[in-house]
Amino acid sequence: MLRFEQVSKGYSGGFVALDRVSFELAKGEMAFLTGHSGAGKSTLLKLISLIERPSAGRVFINGVDLTGIKPRQIPYVRRDVGMIFQDHRLLMNHSVFDNVALPLVIEGFTGRDMAKRVHAALDQVGLLDKARCLPATLSGGEAQRVGIARAVVNKPPLLLADEPTGNLDPDLSKDIMRVFEAFNQAGVSVLVASHDLGLIARMRYRTMTLKGGKMINDGLLHHEDNE
Amino acid sequence: MSILFSGRAVGATATQPNILQKLLRGIFTHLRQAITSLGELWRSPLWTLITVAVLGVSMTLPTTLHLLVKNIQQVSRSYDQSFEISLFLQNETTPTEIATLVTLLQGDPQVAKVRLIDKAAAMTEFKQQSGFGEALAFLDQNPLPDVLLVTPKINQPAAAEALMQKLQKERHVELAKLDISWLERLAALMNLLQQAVYTIAILLLSAALLVIGNTIRLSIMDKKAEIEVMKLVGATDAFIQRPFLYTGIWLGVFGGFLAFVVVEVMLWWLRSAIATVTQLYQSDFVLNSLSMQEFGWLMLIAVSLGLIGSYIAVRSHIKAIEP
Ligand SMILES: Nc1ncnc2c1ncn2[C@@H]1O[C@H](COP(=O)(O)OP(=O)(O)OP(=O)(O)O)[C@@H](O)[C@H]1O
């Protein structure tokens, strides 16, 4: 589903955020990406969603080399990849419904067809009753779930999340992770960047660890605070 | 048409291939975006007002001038428009030479009619009309020249002028003179004025274009975060820029309509002033306002300006916003 081949990313100024990273995420697999702040997690995800381009190496989604994607094709690639951001990135003066509907509107859906899909996505994250609310009236966890609903509303085969539980309390974080698990069980490939090591260890999924831009560990994470 | 996943059904088109439904959906989407953009105008009412005012005023000037010219032309057309060119002949021209010249002129395709007033006839007429009869009797020689009155075929000042220039060069012609009525002089003046005002209008409209572009730019900057989000979830530039183009169209619609209203108010005010004058002269002159077609043109130009102004802003600024 997702493959990195010796991918490096240097930012202007000579800073190397990623250094020859290679890994592969199988179809229907769920994995975590972890590492200290500044390790390059967000950078790695940005390369997948084409917000950034690699300085060297190649990124493949479903066997398609992203190097060959032209700027005007980028929107279409992003429609295939659901993205969740730590800061939610919601449209603040539009209702929850409108926010979740956005990817559908972009693809030309209207009316009942669209509403049905939006409600299904909101139902999956347990926010059906908040459809008419404005994002400002939601709690952090609810806003994050709106972001998830928006990411999955057009059923992308690949889901990326960057610090989705960044500033949520442990219980809420667990809830959010459950939502990802549910999507993964429905066949979606999921890659979650997080530095909540305790939570990740408990979840028992494949975990890739970045340090200074290098992949230093790939596999199950063993953590002392196993209950 | 997913690029990455060949089998993946993407977009509304994948669910319903019916062409009519697709078309209806497209129209519906556009309509909704147009209405949304209309609502967006009230989010920054001051800028909207300034922009509409600038566009309206810029459109008012050329529209007023157009009406002025139109009305003057209509008035001049209602008068008898026969021009006459008087050819004063050299004193020593013989009657045979005059006859030859008359035949020559009558053969000219630009000439409709030639009439000769010979100096003897002119003298008699002058004696009768001036009352100087006795005094003139003392002259031993007739001082009046022979005159040919030439009526051109084409009743246009420019054509008559050109013909006059040509006849001036004929043999035996001492002097050619074109009688242009004051209306024609006015029309010529209007032409000059028209050119001056069009130049100013172009400058004004360019300024309006800049103001529209700037308003749209501000609105884009205002929605920077929103545009970033839209780009992140896969919106194309075309999709993102559409509402701004509609905003430009609305600005054009309101600006054009403002110009129309200003012109109509001005005409209404002028009409009452003119009514007293025309009554005095028992004229049936009516001040014409914009025809349906001219109103259409006015709106079309205003909307085009709005669209072009916003397109310029959108082209450069939306591409620049990257998540
Ligand atoms: N646009 C940029 N220009 C220059 N340097 C950047 C840019 N974006 C990120 N970096 C640098 O690259 C490094 C990796 O950044 P990245 O955001 O990928 O880290 P991260 O692992 O996501 O950290 P965090 O956990 O704090 O989110 C950081 O040192 C950062 O300063």
Ligand SMILES: [Mg+2]
């Ligand atoms: Mg980060």
